[in-house]
Amino acid sequence: MMKKHLLYLFLFALALGSCKKDKTEPILGNVDDRLSETLKAYQTQLAGAQFGWKGYLLTDSKVTATFLFSFTDKNRTTMSADYATTPSESSYRLKALQRPTLLFDTYSTLHLIADPTPSKFGGETGEGFYSDFEFAFLSASADTIKLEGTFNKSKLVLVRSKSVTDNSSAFEAPDNMEATLSRLRTYFKRARVGDLDCEVRLEPNGRVLGFSYIDAGVLKTVKSNYFVSGSSLILFEPLVIGTSTITSLNGVSFDAATGFINASTNSGAALQIKEAIAPLKYDVTVAARFLANPVYGTYSECYTGFTVDGVIDAYGVRTIPNFFSIDYYPKITGQNYGAVRFWLGTAYGAYGPAIIPTVSVDGKISYVQDGSYGTAPVAIRPIITNTTNNFLKQGGFYVIQTDTKVYDMVAVADARSWITFE
């Protein structure tokens, strides 16, 4: 009998327990409803821009491109790019993948740079330029949408266009910025960020901005690719320098009177970039290393000649017929001299100096000439002579290593001419 009671008791307990209902309600509403609202909101935002959007792409292989997009509420988009300026129409849609995602879902100008067939636009076989056409939303404010490619992790920033003029100047802005930045004549540039003296690195070609500063005796470098919108230079990644964080430089202009570039940072602080003729901190070991370890075993290549006063290839080596590279041999095997040779695709030109390097104790290379490989044809003789004379400059060169196998040689005398070997 007792057993039976126990059984009932157990059953009642079970029955009552089974009645326990989960009363929690999703406080933010239904997940799916929210997701469709989000997608809808993004689409409305995209289609709602009267003048469309300026798009700034940075592929995973650090190629930058500027686009103009306009979106309709009917899944159509018209776009042009700095590399294909004729507008063309294709389709887009928003889809809930792992994140809300903007898909450019039929072939368009944007796909050219991602096309895996090199004959279409270049890049690597099977990869293109490691770009994307499926972009997940990272953040969106009224005027700026940040996206990230889901396949190659390239970055796309959409900035709401303000006017027709804003659109028409979008593709020129980077060129104008490049012209402004190249007004600084020296390789080394300085700026004061917060209370830190920084060396500024500007690569208008690859659209890279970097700052180096001394932190507890060690040189620290931060850099990021940027895009140009009007007179603003906006970084894809924020740069942290000491206690300051820089995400953009606005109102970038050159002041001819002072020779400075003036700008203000995102925090409103004024930033002046000035010319400098010496590095902030020089690694004296690089020169010897550069001479001892040429990039291609016995030589290193340069594709653009000397940059002088901010002008790339100031002497015009690229105008030499069939020019491919300047090959610098620190030492010709079996000889006591090195050489500067001009590779013309199939053979070296029968000219160019033989030069002997000396590395000083403070890590600078200087050269003396030791003959030549012949007299250059009259048409290109000034190019060869100018290039040769620059190598022989009094004071020699700083050697700055900017990447694993990339070296810049910068004239010590005024830092106004330099050459890159890679």
Place this chain on the structure above:
Amino acid sequence: MKKKLLLSIVALATIFLAGCSKKDDLSANLVGLGGDTWTKGPVDEWISTNYTTPYNIEVKYKWDRSELGEIYKNVVPVKEELVVPIMDIIKKTWIDPYVAVKGANFMKTYTQKQFYLAGSPSYNSNGTITLGTAEAGRKIVLLDLNTFNPANKPAVKQILHTMHHEFGHILNQNIAVTPDYQRITPSDYTATWFNIFRGAYSSTAALDKILYENDFWGKGFVTPYSRSNKDDDFVETLSTLLEGGAANFDNIINNLFVYDGLYIKRNGKGVYEQNTDARSKLLRKKAIVISYMKDSWGIDLADLQTRTQAAIEAQSPTADFNSLLGPGKTYGTITVNPQKLTGLSAKFLTAYNTANTGMQNGMGLYIDNISLIFTTANRMILRVNFMDPTAALSAGFVADFNYTTTNVNGVLTLTYTNPQPTNANARAIEASIPTLLTYFNNQQFNVRWVDDIVPQSKSIFGGLVKTADATSYLFGTL
């Protein structure tokens, strides 16, 4: 006691039932349920009208990475403007011929249910590219479509071959072909069929070609891929018959000979030794395909083939032969080798064979083949390639005879040029081959395709037909 128990049970049941009544909100719209949506445009309407509504086939052309077998490959979407032209050609040359022969319900029942289109090929790590895949009769993925050009017939045929191949699998999976098929070439199926490609056999191009072709055609297979397994063999034969046409298949068979190195084995009178084994294997396979289509599906293969070929020709027309033949044009030479051709006119063969007999009796030589060369303006060179049976097979002789030509809208008038150029070989055999020389001299021919004589032979054979006598003609490979 019993009552109490009953009461307890009723009470328990009530509590259980009430306690368990939970209501979940099932009204929410799941995002993406039922597929992606977008504002439909003309392309979507076209697909709906031509594929989805009549045949329940989905044509997906908007990007969806999950449709690709290898989602980690960098592939780009298709160009929107190419979708309709591509799918239109596929419809007209794949669906429509079947519908015409078998009716729409047949295609509604058996076609695969989805196409997925993408623009670039899929690059593989071994350096090859993938142009398309098929999944179990359910879905066909077509890649590399952004290069599509309806005027590029080989590219169009490539796509059709894929379509007919995959659809062949579906038919074969519904009604299996007789096991007799796989007994024709049982020991030559190989998993490494992909090692059969040009360049794999010899550094000498001519020898490589012979050995390459001998490795599938010479073994009784219609393509290298058909050596992979019995099922693919079957559908390759079917799709080659449909996509390539009748003349293409017959031409493959007519060119199967036994080789000794670079040369076809032959007797002292120049009669070739045929590869009868491969010929009979291919013919038996063809016969089984024909009877399979007839008996299992009630489809007359010849009818389907004619319709498919007509559709391809309509979509991607071939220019008339006269406009393509001549100096600097697509074709310059017609090669006539009666041992490799069937269907030459009796009148031409009489002239040719009499000349050949004349060579054999008079000089102990034989004619291997002739070619008609049109690479000089206002001239046709009749080149007689002849052999000495006592010499090595590599020691062939050439004799050229010139004809002066006028061509008015494809009517070619030939006159034996007088005087003939200096050519010792030509002078030596001239007297032995009068019938061949006079077959052309002072005659008028229509320069044209001979697809009325050898059906579906455009771009394979080009010919000359006497204007005064339509029963006297010759044609040859181009």
